[in-house]
Amino acid sequence: MDTNPPIDKKTLSVRALTRCAPVAFWLVVWQVASMLDSSSILLCGPLDALFALYRLSSTQTFWSSIWFSTLRIVAGVLLGYIIAGALAAASWHTSTVRILLQPALLAIKSTPVACVVVILLIWTGAANVSVITVLLLVVPAIYFALCAGFDNMDAGQRDLFEIFGARGRRRFFALIWPAILPYLEAASSTVLGMSWKAGIAAELIGVPAGSLGERIYQAKLLLETPDLFAWTFCVICLSWLFEHGAMALLRGTWPRAAKLALRAPRDLRASGHGSSDASLRAQGLLIGYANVPLSKPLDFALGMSSRLCLQAPSGTGKTTLLRTMARLQKPLDGALENAAQGRSMMFQDTRLVEDLDAIDNILLFARPGFTRKDARDLACELLPKDALSRPVRELSGGQRRRVELARAFAAPGELVLLDEPFAGLDAQVHSCALAFVKRHGAGRIVVFATHDADDAQALGAQILEL
Known part of the structure; x- marks a missing residue:
């Protein structure tokens, strides 16, 4: 309301x-x-400029000039975005590419537009000088913005998509795009308007036949001040419309992009669970950071439908052991043999796609064949119906945790790792969550960390004290 x-x-x-x-x-x-x-030569009035615009707009030359310049400037912008995106992606994957590109793009970014135009006129001629000028303006600005977006991508969200094995379009639209979008918007708000200034400046210097730059140059030569103001007004309007239209389209891509992720093929690493040979074994496993162990060497063996409860005071290695089982970090020593097909994880901190609702968050990593009705039925076991269709950022902390719990069991994979899954839940919801894990953990290996010894007993789990 x-x-x-x-x-x-x-x-x-x-x-x-x-x-x-x-x-x-x-x-x-x-x-x-x-x-x-x-004389109206140095400065014409607004009415004179308006009458000149009306007169010019009734000619074919007016519209062909607008089409000529608009086509080239927009083409330069689009090509610049495509090239900048490809270069930024390559730089993100390979540091050598970034090192090699850095000086070249900084040089392009620092070179005055007039100098660029003069060089391009020698190399390419006047016809397409505005295209290349705009492209060279766009590429460095968008490239550095995208690099900043990649560099500042949330590490926790990256781990989330890594654990669930999301690849391709799902990963791009639901993880990468929302991470780089704020940086892209900030750069675009400047670049889109500047592209018209650079493109028209290039045409004024090169004077390609049929362009807006040529019309402005001719009006200046013939001292037709009203026409000069009319053409300038057209450029301002075109620049404003292009910038605001493009920015509106850019802002409107999210959260629509996440919906595209949901429709992408579920190219997940595992397609099912319940194989009889699923196992997880540790022998002399030593966990820790920077060669500093957090516990004594660990030994355990888990098979299908096994449940292992990790109990220890905070800071003694429960989360580290779960991350080691999830292959997010390597053990310091010993062996960890994982014969389970696929894995899912509920992290200690909340990791959701905030602008999606509970159902979509569950479906994002769900196993193939898992329908929206399946996701709703699963979520209803833990959540009230009025919480299912709201963006998860609007839910309470306990409800958000329950969305993550449902997501962990909707995903494919035989190994389910739960880090403090019952924290912050009241007694009634806690009991419901325990029953949910017991019900859906059949045929999987479930490892969970908790401070409550009664949770292990309720789930029939063996206890591993760190």
Whole structure:
């Protein structure tokens, strides 16, 4: 329900007046200033410019010039984004590429547009100079923005997608795109407007036949000041429309991109669970960081439908052991043999795609053949129905944890790792969550960390004390 109070007509009128008054003021200043120049050569009035625009717009030359320049500037922008994206992706995967590209792109970024245009005129001629000029403006700005987005991608979310084995379009649309989008928007808000300035400047220097730059240059030569202002107004309008239209499209890609991720093929590492030879064995396993062990060497053997409860005070290695089982880090010593097909994990901290609802978060990593109805039925075992269709950022902490618990068991894989899955749940919900794990853990190896010894007993789990 919309709780915002309605806006009355008087308020709307005041807002409209506040926006229009400054524009009207400067139009009056412009008109008065033009009247001081009786020849109208140095400065024409707004009415003269408007009449010139009306006269020009009735000619075929006007529209062909707009099409000529718009096509080339937009093409330069699109090519620049594509090239910058490819280079940024290559730099993200290979540091050598970034090292090699850095000086070249910094040099392009620092070179004045006029110098670039002059060099391009020598190399390519005037016809397409605006395309290449705009491209060279766009590539460095978007490249460095995308690199910043890749570098600052949330490590926890990357681990999440790694654990569940999401690849291809699912990984791009649900993980990479929301990470780089804020950086892309920030760079685009500047680049899109500057692209028109650079493109028209290139045409003014190169004067390609049929371009807006040529029309502006001719108006200057013939001292047709009203035409000069009319053509300039067209460039301003085209730049504004292009920038705001492109930015609206860019902002509208999220969370729509996540919906595309849901429709992508489920190219997950495991396609099922329940094989009779699923096992997880440790022999002399030593876990820790930077060669500093967190516990004594560990030995255990788990088979299908086994449940292992990790118990220890905080900071003594439960999460580290789970991360080692998940292959997110290597053991310091010993052997860990994992014959289970695939894995899923519920992390100690909440890791969800915040703008998706509970059902979509579950479906994002669900096993092939798992339908939306299946996801709803699974979620209803843990969550109230009114929590299913809301973005998970609007749910309580306990509800968010239950979404993650349902997601862990909807995913394919025979090894399920749960880090403090019952933390923050009241007694009734805690009991419901225990029953859920017991019910859906059949045919899987379930390893969970908890501070409550009763949880191990309720699930019939063997206890491993660190």
